[in-house]
Amino acid sequence: MSALPAAPRFSDPGVFGRVAVLMGGTSAEREVSLDSGRNVLEALRSRGIDAFAVDGIPALVEAIRAGGVDRVFNILHGNRGGGEDGVLQGLLDALGVPYTGPGVLGSALTMDKIRTKQVWMAEGLPTPGFARLAAGEDLVAAARALGLPVFVKPSCEGSSVGVFRILGEQDLAAAAEFAAGYDGELLMERMVQGPEFTVGILGDLALPSIRIEPAGEWYDYHAKYVADDTRYICPGMEGEEEAEIGRLALAAFRAAGCSGWGRVDVMRDRETGLQLIEVNTAPGMTSHSLVPKAAAELGVDFASLCWLILEQTLPEQTRVEGREGGAHA
Structure with missing residues (x-):
């Protein structure tokens, strides 16, 4: 059983x-x-927080200049106009505006x-073998050298954007066509054979793991955001195995320079x-x-x-109504 999150510092x-x-x-x-x-906006407003929507970084800069943030x-x-690549974090650090999630690094x-x-790998943490493909590099030759089956995905995208599952030679053509028109690096990763x-990470706490069981062959964009038949089993493991995956996720999060909140994706290979x-x-x-499923x-x-x-954006010693908070910022 995972530990419980700390109680809110403020009401x-x-x-x-x-x-x-x-x-x-x-x-x-x-x-x-x-x-x-x-969803976040509605939730914050439901708790009486003075929250408002901002679409994109330029609009945020204007709102900050106007003194309303x-x-x-x-x-x-x-990335590329998103808020997960460090650009936004550096901007907000420079302007002195607190924000949720990890910092620049x-x-x-x-x-x-x-x-x-x-x-x-430098920290001795387990991750599947991989090949790094520069723009224009021969994807077919790399796949044959690494050994099928593999996944191919952009190194700097998320939400299963541009991901190809290559089980055999017949799957190489579509991935190679995408690679020929993509201007960034691609990650080719050995396919894990297992669940x-x-x-989820919330401060210093690993939330209960979730085992993902898509109705189709793999957890693609449709299974993540559209389908209602993907099964989510929480907690995904039991006993010491559940404790182990939580420890590994926290170690991976911290090794990557992260703090605050986030999510670590893990697979369990049948052999490794x-x-x-x-x-x-x-x-x-x-x-x-x-x-949210894990927190629930x-x-x-x-x-x-x-x-x-949002409380993670408040400093350790925030004084409210004559008392101070004691959790980390």
Whole structure:
């Protein structure tokens, strides 16, 4: 059984001031971000927080210049106009505006799947073997050298954008066609033969794991955001195995320079055991999303989860109504 999250430090929504819920943007994950953002905005307002929606980074800059932002709940997914690649975090650090989620280092590093895996390997943490493909590199030759089956995915995208599952030679053509028109690095990763899990992180706590069982052959974009027949089993493991996956997820999160909240995706290979896949530093908060499901297993409803995440933007010694908070910022 996972530990319970710490109780909220504050009950007065006024402690947060005016909160910009940052969503949308121009990344490939815009629509998912808008869905997440609407849910977060509704949840914060339901708890009396003075929250408002902001679509994209330029609009946020204007709102900050106008003096109307005390802190940011970042639910902007992806890069290239998203909020998970460190650019937003550096901007807000420079402007002195607190925000949810990891800082510059953790955000920038984990947006790049290849370099995240390199850090994990240096730390002795388990992750599937991989090949790094520069733009224009021969994907077919790389797949044959690494050995099928493999997954191919952009190193710096999320939400299963541009992911190819290559089981045999017949699957190479479609992936090679995508690679020929893609201008960034691609990650080619040995396919894990076994079940898929995810572990939400809230501060220093690993939430209960979730075992993901899609109705189809794999957990693609449709299974994540559209289908209603994907099964989510929480907790995904029991006893010492559940404790082990929680410890591994926390270690992976911290090794990648992350703090605050996020989600670590893990798979269990039939031969090599638990294998780290990637980190999400602004996880989805849609009706299909996994961090809210895991929090609910501990009795934390969606609005309370959003409150706890937003509390992470408050400094350790925030004085409200004559008392001080004592948790970490």
